[in-house]
Amino acid sequence: MKITRVETFLVPPRWLFCRVETDDGLVGWGEPVVEGRADTVRAAVHELADLLLGADPRRVEDLWQTMTKAAFYRGGPVLSSAVAGLDQALWDILGRSLGVPVHQLLGGAVRDRVRVYGWIGGDEPGEVGDEAAAQIAAGLTAVKINASGRAAALPPPAQIDAIVRRAATVREAIGDEADFAVDFHGRITVPAARRLIPLLEPYRPLFVEEPVLPEHTHRLADVVASTTTPIACGERLFSRAEFLPALQAGVAVVQPDLSHAGGISEVRRIASLAEVYGALFAPHCPLGPLSLAASLQVAFATPNFLIQEQSIGIHYNHGAEVLDYLADRSPFAFVDGSIERWDAPGLGIEIDEDEVRRADRTGHRWRPPVWRHPDGGHAEW
Template structure:
């Protein structure tokens, strides 16, 4: 069996899918994308495809080694995301060839269902009570919300009060038996994060996410030391080497992205590394159906898994939804806050190829917003 073709599809709302085909007719799907840089990653995927064409798709680890190391310049979000999507597709092919889900090839399941959370609120969270109620009605037992929109380097007392008020509304709507997490989104300075997280502690958030920017990971230990709230990070860290300083700093939850951090192959190793630090895994996934399917395969076989992000109904997805590109959307049905363990071979989903091909190139590349502070200087989004 040989790899004969690699195709990519840019589909709404902001996703890039890849399709890897073999001469035996077995097809694997992956989701290689950097939000806002889909076209750049698309080029990288086709450059890497030169290493795969004509080769045996079952040599997944060898392909991963070549894709990540057969160039003098390595790493970074574009390359690691291109590798991630192709890696997902190769695991999908292998599972289909062997007739088993990917998690079986990774040692078998350690759980029968995967807890997941839904998003509430956007960059300017409002109407939290109603949004939380909608998520609970949809079957979720946990939600995540942004702490704030554009954030000053040091928040005013009123700004801190507004963050706490929204968190209180979420806690009141959820009660004591459900969870909410708060995403700082790298918008806070380390000093500001320490100030704000102190006020959130009495509300017992499941975790506070990305309290500092990834380039300031050397400061995340200061935030950890200042609070009893579990601190999470990792969506913008792309390898074992990059997550190690965060683990050493004492974070509680690691959030690698299956479409950014080298795919299934690398995230499985990242999870094992996190386990040695007593750190839980909550894979980042505000993306499409293939990314979520790959995440669930990891979630099923990783002992230190905590909870899975997913983007069904997320505010970012305008014009399309995760379920639009699946033949059977029920594979992602939520029951009592959980997604069922996938049982079908490979990634456990059937991509609606006709819908994907029809949607390819139908919308311009998505770009993240550019924010500025009142004085005109750049502000983190």
């Protein structure tokens, strides 16, 4: 079996899909993308395709090593994301060639269902109580909110009070049987995190995500030591080597993204590394159906899994939704706040190729917002 063609598709609202075809007709799909840099990743995928054409797609690990190490320069979000999507497609082909799901190839399932959470509130959250209650009423058992919109380096009392009040509102709306997580999106500084996160403890968030920027990972230990709330991070870390200092700092939850952190091959190793430190695994996934399917396959087979992010209905999705590119939507049905394990081969979903090709003709140029502080200086989004 040999790889004969690699294609990419720029599909709304902000995703990139790849399709890998073999000489005996098997096709694998993946989702390589950096949000806001889809065209750049697309170019990287086609550069990497030179290493794949003519190769046996079932040699997944060897091809992963080649894609990540064959050039002198390594790593970074663009290359890691290009590798991630191609890696997903190779695992998809391997599973389909053997007639088994990817989680079977990872050692078999350790659970029958995967708990998921949904987003509420948007980038600049306002009143979130009704949204949280609606998500729980619709069958989810957990939600996540952005802590704030633009945040000062040292937030004044009014900003701090608004963040705490938001957490209190969500807890009151969902009661004590459900969970909520709080995402700071790297918008606050280490001293602000040490002051603010302990104030959230009475409302018992499941975790606080990315309180500080990834370049400040060396300061995470100070944040962890300041609170009893579990600290999570990892959506902007792309390898085991980058996760190691975060784990050494004591983070409780790692959040690698299956479309950024080297795909299934690397993320399963990140999860195993986290297990050594007693940390839990909660894959980051505000993306499309292939990224979610890959995340679920790893979650089905990972002992230290906690909860899965998913983006059905997320505020970023304008013009297309996660389920729009599926020939069969049933694998992603929510049952009591979870997605049930399935045993279809490969990634276990069927892409509507006609719809993907149609969407690619439209494409997209999604870009994240550029925020400014009141004084005109750059603000973290």
